[in-house]
Amino acid sequence: MRINNFQELERQEMEQRNVPTNIKNSIDAQVGFFQFVGNLFELFIPRMVDLFANKMSTKNQSENSKSKYPNQ
Amino acid sequence: MLNFLITNFLNPLITGNIKSSLTDEEVISKYLSTYDKKYYSILYDRYSNKVYGKCISLLKSESRAEDATQDIFIKILMNLSKFSGKSKFSTWVYSITYNYCIDLIRRKKKDPSVLMDNIADKHDPIEEVNDQFLLETNIKRLKIVLEEIPVGDKSILLMKYQDSLSIKEIGAMLDKSESAIKMKIKRAKLKFKKVYSEKYKD
Numbered sequence: 462m463r464i465n466n467f468q469e470l471e472r473q474e475m476e477q478r479n480v481p482t483n484i485k486n487s488i489d490a491q492v493g494f495f496q497f498v499g500n501l502f503e504l505f506i507p508r509m510v511d512l513f514a515n516k517m518s519t520k521n522q523s524e525n526s527k528s529k530y531p532n533q
Numbered sequence: 534m535l536n537f538l539i540t541n542f543l544n545p546l547i548t549g550n551i552k553s554s555l556t557d558e559e560v561i562s563k564y565l566s567t568y569d570k571k572y573y574s575i576l577y578d579r580y581s582n583k584v585y586g587k588c589i590s591l592l593k594s595e596s597r598a599e600d601a602t603q604d605i606f607i608k609i610l611m612n613l614s615k616f617s618g619k620s621k622f623s624t625w626v627y628s629i630t631y632n633y634c635i636d637l638i639r640r641k642k643k644d645p646s647v648l649m650d651n652i653a654d655k656h657d658p659i660e661e662v663n664d665q666f667l668l669e670t671n672i673k674r675l676k677i678v679l680e681e682i683p684v685g686d687k688s689i690l691l692m693k694y695q696d697s698l699s700i701k702e703i704g705a706m707l708d709k710s711e712s713a714i715k716m717k718i719k720r721a722k723l724k725f726k727k728v729y730s731e732k733y734k735d
Binding site: 463464465466467468469470471473474475478480481483484485487488489491492496 | 568570573582585590
């Protein structure tokens, strides 16, 4: 088998060190935040649009009814 | 109680099985369809040690390597949907890692020459250094010489000999032609030999 001390050096270095756990925690926190923002958009934007559309339609309805029945 | 059992016993068992049985591509596709944290945790567990090691090796600072590893994984997650599967996932991860570190060094040193073409040298004849000389260099010496040579030369030698990337893959990674990469490897090998010879006269 061909000797490759570059890979052996990497293997030895990997054995000697551990990846600090705070890296994973920070990534988790960031991903959690992105997911939260994503969910916020996914949940609230359609609701806001619905609400806006409802508002507009009721406004139009009331305006229409006003013009149809001015004395009511 | 049931929740406790699931969290402490069932989940590790399931994740453990997934870890060993799924390929990177399968894990990615599952992550993209569910956005479940356990899938990206599998990718993190598979590659964090290598990415962190490369960051330490190139940036020469543990705190900078920690920040870089975090940024690289966020970048990987954000761009996971763009991974086309044309290359191996590991190659893609290393490509992001090397490019991130090189860019960081370039910005810090304000030196655009890291891994750039040196036009003046392009047509100089270069002595060929045998691969065996590099591959069989004593590990302690190898580590010392790699610390001494410029980071651009070090990166390209690591890509070729540590990550076993092909010329084509390195070219795609650094957005350079195959002939330019061959030339860079030649120069990096020569630089390695020169530093080695200066340090170790035996």
